[in-house]
Amino acid sequence: MRSGNIFLRRNEVLFLVVLAALLLVVFPMALDSFRLNLVGKYLTYAFVALGLVLCWGNAGILSLGQGIFFGLGGYCMAMFLKLESSSPEATAIQSTPGIPDFMDWNQITELPFFWQPFHSLTLTVVAILVVPTAFAWLIGVAMFKRRVGGVYFAIITQAIAAILTILIIGQQGYTGGINGITDLRTLKGWDIRTDFAKEVLYFVTVALLLGCLLAAQFVRRSKYGRILVAIRDKEDRVRFSGYDVSNFKIFIFCFASVLAAVGGAMFTLQVGFMSPSFVGIVPSIEMVIYCAVGGRLSLFGAVYGTLFVNYAKTIFSESFPELWLFAMGALFIGVVMAFPNGLAGLWQVHVQPLFDRWAAARAGARPIAPSAAAAAERRT
Amino acid sequence: MFEGYTLAELGSIFAMQGFAGLILFSVFVLMALGLAIIFGQMGVINMAHGEFLILGAYITYFTSNFFLNYIPALFSAYFFVAMALAFVGAGALGMLVEWAMIRHLYRRPLDTLLATWGLSLILQQFYRSVFGAREVGVELPEWLIGSLPVTDVIEVPINGLFVMALTLMITIAVGVLMYRSRWGKQVRAVMQNRVMAGAVGIDTERVDRYTFGIGCGIAGVAGSAFTMVGSTGPTSGQLYIVDTFLVVVFGGAQSLLGTIASAFVISQAQSTMEFFLSGSMAKVLTLLTVVGILMLRPQGLFVLKVRR
Numbered sequence: 001m002r003s004g005n006i007f008l009r010r011n012e013v014l015f016l017v018v019l020a021a022l023l024l025v026v027f028p029m030a031l032d033s034f035r036l037n038l039v040g041k042y043l044t045y046a047f048v049a050l051g052l053v054l055c056w057g058n059a060g061i062l063s064l065g066q067g068i069f070f071g072l073g074g075y076c077m078a079m080f081l082k083l084e085s086s087s088p089e090a091t092a093i094q095s096t097p098g099i100p101d102f103m104d105w106n107q108i109t110e111l112p113f114f115w116q117p118f119h120s121l122t123l124t125v126v127a128i129l130v131v132p133t134a135f136a137w138l139i140g141v142a143m144f145k146r147r148v149g150g151v152y153f154a155i156i157t158q159a160i161a162a163i164l165t166i167l168i169i170g171q172q173g174y175t176g177g178i179n180g181i182t183d184l185r186t187l188k189g190w191d192i193r194t195d196f197a198k199e200v201l202y203f204v205t206v207a208l209l210l211g212c213l214l215a216a217q218f219v220r221r222s223k224y225g226r227i228l229v230a231i232r233d234k235e236d237r238v239r240f241s242g243y244d245v246s247n248f249k250i251f252i253f254c255f256a257s258v259l260a261a262v263g264g265a266m267f268t269l270q271v272g273f274m275s276p277s278f279v280g281i282v283p284s285i286e287m288v289i290y291c292a293v294g295g296r297l298s299l300f301g302a303v304y305g306t307l308f309v310n311y312a313k314t315i316f317s318e319s320f321p322e323l324w325l326f327a328m329g330a331l332f333i334g335v336v337m338a339f340p341n342g343l344a345g346l347w348q349v350h351v352q353p354l355f356d357r358w359a360a361a362r363a364g365a366r367p368i369a370p371s372a373a374a375a376a377e378r379r380t
Numbered sequence: 381m382f383e384g385y386t387l388a389e390l391g392s393i394f395a396m397q398g399f400a401g402l403i404l405f406s407v408f409v410l411m412a413l414g415l416a417i418i419f420g421q422m423g424v425i426n427m428a429h430g431e432f433l434i435l436g437a438y439i440t441y442f443t444s445n446f447f448l449n450y451i452p453a454l455f456s457a458y459f460f461v462a463m464a465l466a467f468v469g470a471g472a473l474g475m476l477v478e479w480a481m482i483r484h485l486y487r488r489p490l491d492t493l494l495a496t497w498g499l500s501l502i503l504q505q506f507y508r509s510v511f512g513a514r515e516v517g518v519e520l521p522e523w524l525i526g527s528l529p530v531t532d533v534i535e536v537p538i539n540g541l542f543v544m545a546l547t548l549m550i551t552i553a554v555g556v557l558m559y560r561s562r563w564g565k566q567v568r569a570v571m572q573n574r575v576m577a578g579a580v581g582i583d584t585e586r587v588d589r590y591t592f593g594i595g596c597g598i599a600g601v602a603g604s605a606f607t608m609v610g611s612t613g614p615t616s617g618q619l620y621i622v623d624t625f626l627v628v629v630f631g632g633a634q635s636l637l638g639t640i641a642s643a644f645v646i647s648q649a650q651s652t653m654e655f656f657l658s659g660s661m662a663k664v665l666t667l668l669t670v671v672g673i674l675m676l677r678p679q680g681l682f683v684l685k686v687r688r
Contacts, residue, residue, distance in 0.1 A: 151489050
C-alpha cells in the first residue's frame with residue numbers, strides 16, 4: 001500500500017494488523033471466556049478513548065463528561081433489553097405486569113412515554129446514535145458558539161455529568177435509580193448471558209472498534225482534521241482566516257460522543273446491566289486517563305492504553321485493593337508530568353527510530369539520525 | 381408548589397430555609413475562597429482542593445482529641461489552635477505540591493486538572509489507610525452547643541452562627557490580603573502579566589508558591605470549620621468539588637466578590653427549593669440553572685476587565 005493513502009500510512013497498516021491479530025486471534029485463543037469477556041468490557045472503554053483522542057488530543061477540547069455519552073448509549077440499549085425481558089408473561093407476579101420491575105416497585109403503573117420507542121430494535125439503534133449526538137450538539141452549540149473553551153468547558157461538562165448522575169439516581173421509578181437497569185436477558189430472543197453469546201459479542205465489539213478506529217483515522221487525516229489541529233494550536237488565527245471555528249468543534253465533539261455511545265451500548269450487551277456508576281465524574285475522568293496513558297495523539301495508543309490501565313486495575317484490585325488508588329494516582333501524575341504523550345509517545349521516541357533505521361538500511365539508504373526521525377515523527 | 385401554605389407559614393419557611401442556606405453559603409464560601417485564589421488568580425485547576433479541606437478536618441479532629449486527653453482544662457479553646465494548625469498543615473502541603481508538581485505545569489492548565497486528580501486519589505487512599513474508612517466527628521465545646529430562639533418557630537443553632545462568623549472573618553482577611561496588602565498587589569500583578577511582573581523585580585516563583593500555599597491553607601481552615609457542622613470521611617472532599625468549581629466559575633473566576641455573590645445565590649436557591657422539592661431535584665435544578673446562565677455569560681457574573 002502506498003504511504004499517501006488517506007486512511008493509513010504504511011506503518012499504520014502494520015499497527016492495524018498487529019492490533020487486529022492481538023484482539024481477534026491471540027486473546028480469544030489465550031484467554032478463558034471469563035477473561036475474554038473482561039477484555040471485551042475494557043474494549044468498550046476504548047471507544048470512548050478514541051473519541052477523546054480526536055476531541056482532546058486533536059482539537060484540544062478536554063471533555064470531562066464522556067461518561068454522559070457512554071451512559072446514554074448504554075442506557076438506550078439497556079432500556080430495550082429491559083423491555084424485552086419484562087414481557088407480561090415474565091412479569092406476571094407484579095401488580096402491573098408488562099413493565100420493568102423497578103417501576104413496579106416504585107408504584108408506577110404505566111410505561112413512561114420516553115420508554116415507548118425502546119420496544120423496537122431499529123428505533124433503539126437510531127436512539128443510540130441520535131440521542132448522544134443531539135445532546136452533544138446542544139452542549140456544543142451552547143458552549144462553542146459562546147466561545148467557552150479549555151478549562152471552562154472541562155468544568156461545565158463535568159458539572160453536566162454530575163447533574164445527569166443525580167437525576168438518574170433521583171428518578172428511581174423511571175431509571176432504576178442507583179442500581180441501574182439490571183437483569184437483562186435476551187436480544188431479540190437470543191440469550192446474551194451464555195458463554196457463546198459473550199464470545200460473539202466480543203468479536204462484534206472488536207469489529208466495531210476497528211471500524212471506528214479507521215473512521216477516526218480518516219477524520220484525522222482529512223483536511224478537516226488538519227484544521228482541527230490548527231484550531232487547537234492557534235484558534236484565533238483560524239477564526240481570522242474565515243473559518244467558523246465553533247462548527248468544527250461541535251462536529252468533533254458530536255463524533256466523539258457517538259463513539260462513546262456505541263461503546264456504552266456494547267458495554268451493556270456484554271456486561272448485562274447499566275448503572276449510573278458509569279456516567280458520573282469519576283468514570284469520566286478515568287476515561288480521560290485511558291486516553292492519556294495511551295497517548296492523547298495516537299488512536300492505537302488509546303486502545304492499548306485502555307487495555308493496559310484496565311488490566312492493571314483488575315490485577316491490583318483483585319490482589320491489593322488498597323494499592324489501586326495509589327497506583328492510579330501515581331499513574332495520573334506520572335503520565336502528565338513525565339510522559340505527556342503516553343505510551344505512544346514512548347514508542348515514537350524510542351522504538352520507532354530503530355525501525356526507521358532498519359528500514360532505511362534495508363533500502364540501502366544511509367541511516368537517518370534517530371533524533372531527527374523522532375522529531376519528524378512527533379511533528380506529524 | 382406553594383399551595384397549601386398560608387403567607388405566614390411561607391414566611392417562616394423562607395426564613396428557616398434561608399438560615400439553613402446561610403450555613404450552606406458559609407460552607408461554599410470557605411471552600412470557594414481557596415479555590416478562587418488558586419483557580420482565579422493562578423489558572424490552576426486544583427481537583428485535590430477537597431482533600432486539602434479534609435486534611436484540615438482531620439487535623440482539627442486530632443487536636444480536639446489531644447486537648448480532651450491531655451489538657452481538658454483548655455478544651456473550650458481548642459478550636460482556635462486547631463484552625464491555626466490546619467492552616468499551617470494544609471498550606472505547607474500545598475507549597476510542597478506546588479514545588480513538586482504544579483510549577484512544571486503552569487503552561488498546561490488542563491494537565492494540572494489530571495495531575496491534581498491523581499493527587500486527590502492518593503490523598504484519599506492515604507486518609508483511608510491511616511485514619512480508617514469510618515467517618516469521624518469532633519466533640520464540640522459546651523459554648524457551641526444549643527441554639528438561640530429568634531421567634532417561637534425559628535431557632536438558630538449556635539455552631540451555625542459560629543461558622544458564619546468565622547466565614548465573615550476569613551473572607552475579610554482574604555479580601556484585605558488580596559486587595560490591601562503589598563503581597564496581594566504582587567499576586568495580582570503576576571497573574572495579570574507574569575513577564576512584566578518579573579521584569580519589575582517581583583520574584584514570580586515565590587509569589588506562585590505562596591499563593592498556592594495560602595489557597596490550600598484556607599481550604600484547611602474551611603475543613604476545620606466543617607467539623608463544627610458535619611462529620612468527616614476520606615472521600616467527603618470529593619462531594620463538594622464540582623459545586624465549588626461551579627461557584628467559582630459562576631461568580632467570575634477572578635473576582636472574590638463574584639465568588640461570594642454566586643455562593644450566596646446558589647446556596648439560597650438550593651436550600652429554598654429543597655423544602656418544596658426532593659433534595660436531589662433541587663440540586664439538579666440549581667446546577668442546571670447555573671450551567672444555563674454560564675452558557676449565556678461564559679465569564680461568570682462578575683468579570684474583571686483585563687487587556688490581554
